[in-house]
Amino acid sequence: MSDNTTHPERCRCCGTMAVHRRLLDQDPGYARRRSRIEEHAFRAMRGTIVQRPGCTRIPVVVHVVYNTDEQNISREQIDSQIEILNEDFRKANADISTVPAPFAPVAADARLLFALAASDPDGNPTDGITRTRTDVSGFVDDDKVKADASGGKDAWPADEYLNIWVCPLSGGLLGYAQFPGGPAATDGVVVTYTGFGNMGTARAPFDLGRTTTHEIGHWLNLFHIWGDDGTGCSGSDFVDDTPNQGGANLGKPTFPKVSCDNGPDGDMFMNYMDYVDDDTMVMFTEGQVARMQACLDGPRSAIGEMVSCTPLHPKALPKDTPKEFTKEPIKDPPKERPKDNPKEFVKEPVKESVKEGPKDLIKDGIKDGGKELPKDNPKDFGKDPGLEPGKWKPLDPPPKQIFEVPTKQLVEGPVGGKQAFENPLPGGWGNQPVQPMQPMQPAQPLQPFVLATGQAPSGASLKPPVADGGGEQDQSQALLGEYAQLLAQYAQLYQQGMLDQQGMLAWQQAWAAYVQLGGR
Incomplete structure (x- = not known):
């Protein structure tokens, strides 16, 4: 799919909707499964399904399929992409601060983490990366990169791993994904090697790893923000807090960019599900997060594990802080505490508690405690809870x-x-x-x-x-x-x-x- 072929090098061309339409035509069961997935998403976003708490960590396998040595990207480049995903899906990206004020209240943390798989489908240790040399000079959105037989690499089980294929793509295609509900053998995300991570072979203006963020959004059931109706105003991405807009935005638009009578704030072009340059897309919305979480509680409920949501911060924030923390707490306290405090604690409290305490405790404790406890306490316990029940029940209703x-x-x-x-x-x-x-x-x-x-x-x-x-x-x-x-x-x-x-x-x-x- 392409929205602008005049300058293909500037176009974020995504093939997800082309794959979606192909599956609707070729697989009768796909339409039925998609219908049920959308019904589940609708109910979840209306509050009738309780969403999972905390964060979800998803194991990732990166299949590097290369035709030239340059396309065989490094481990460091792959690591950079994983780090970008963790920042983008936790709202910890430094450029989140560039969201215009009218849209800032709905910018949201998707509560998702990604990590390279530590074991393969057979249980053997792995670094989460496969490498396959191919005779194919350029793949398209026909899924041939996802099979050994057609010059690609077979997927790992889709209910255990997020499969990401990094390969040379033809025709200006940056990447594509498969919506939930498609065949397991082709489930996952495909990204061109020049749009993956933020180093090595990554090339501007798609050199900050946002192509993979965009495609994983599709993998988690997000549609393009303009509703995939060309330049019309009748399409929908099935999310309430994204403004209606007339088609995809390219490059670096200036806020506000008004279309479809959506002024004064206009298009939310800085959303990850638009087509702008990598340094311009910076946010998901609360509605999009609810839709992704519904996907994780529905068709993708088998994948990943729930972990605690430790707050993440943009990379720029922790630069100077560690130096201050490591200086003073180590220098000063050891000088003062060993000198005075131990002597005082050893002398006086020990005298009183050892000499006088035990005698009094033995005398009084046995005499008085044994008589009073059986007499009064049982009566009190029977009376008190029933005196004013109306005041307490609303605090913790069963x-x-x-x-x-x-x-x-x-x-x-x-x-x-x-x-x-x-x-x-x-x-x-x-x-x-x-x-x-x-x-x-x-x-x-x-x-x-x-x-x-x-x-x-x-x-x-x-x-x-x-x-x-x-x-x-x-x-x-x-x-x-x-x-x-x-x-x-x-x-x-x-x-x-x-x-x-x-x-x-x-x-x-x-x-x-x-x-x-x-x-x-």
Whole structure:
């Protein structure tokens, strides 16, 4: 796929959508799997699925497929790319500070880490890199680089590793990825050797490793930010906090760049899922992160391990700090502490505690303690917890309380007969009709969740997939039941004063989805 062929050396040409369309045409099961993946993503982003906590560390295998010695990139260049990924997906890149002020509040930490695999599929130690010499001078987006038989390298198991092929690509192609739901044998990301890492063979303006960041975004189910509808304004990337924009941005646009009536702030061209130069793309949004996390909890749930999210900081921050920490704490304390403190602690406290303490403890402890404990304490324990239970239960309500919310309360809300769904936010948003989403094009009735059309789904599209043999109505009712239960939880938590601002927003989104599905 190419959006601008006038200056191919300046174009970030990504083949992901071409691969997506090819799989829709060639693999009947791919459309069905994609439909279910999008249904899962929709539900997760509306708050009906609890996302995993902490960070996810993904093992990576880099398959270097080279035709010339120059293309056989070094370990240092590969390490530089892994470091870039860890910064970009943790919002620890130094250039995150360049995000324009209107977009800064939605810039987000994706809570993802990447590491070269330490063991191969057979359990043997590995450095996470394979190297294959090929007779092919340039690959395209037909996946031949992913098979030994066609001059490439076979993938490692896709449910255990993120496969990245680094090779010579032809026709100005920088890279491409396969969305979740495709064949396991071709799952992964392909990047040209001149766009990988930030040293060695990497060439400007794609020499900061952002091509791989972009393609892994696709691998985690992100679409291009403009919705892949050419230069139109009707496409969607299925993310709420990315502005609608009229086509891809190239090079280094100046903020604001307005299109599709999205002023005054205009396009979010600094997003990793646009087509700008490496030094201009710097952020993911909260909505994109929610979509990637939904992918990790759904079609890619088998890969990676959960680890603690230790805060990362841009490289520029720690430069001077270590010098200060290593000087003073080592020099001064050893002089003062050994001189005075040990003598005082040895003399006085030991005298008192050894000579007088034991006698008193033995006399008083046995006499008084044995009499008083049985008499008073059992009575007190029986009385106290029941005196004022109403004050304590809301602080730590058991799960049972959250689920057992009367139907009346679900409808009327926690305060004075007002609907629970009106109460949380000003403006009576609960009374406003939910705007229907744009329906699928009749000419393409079999497309999954309208992925190939770039259109948003209709209300009917939001129903869960029908199992073989029917049962659509039963599954729709089951989904409505799940939303009703979720809304009941929000109502109870609100009544107890336990919803923060983020929780209120999630409540609003869940209610909108409930109405969209035919509830109320």
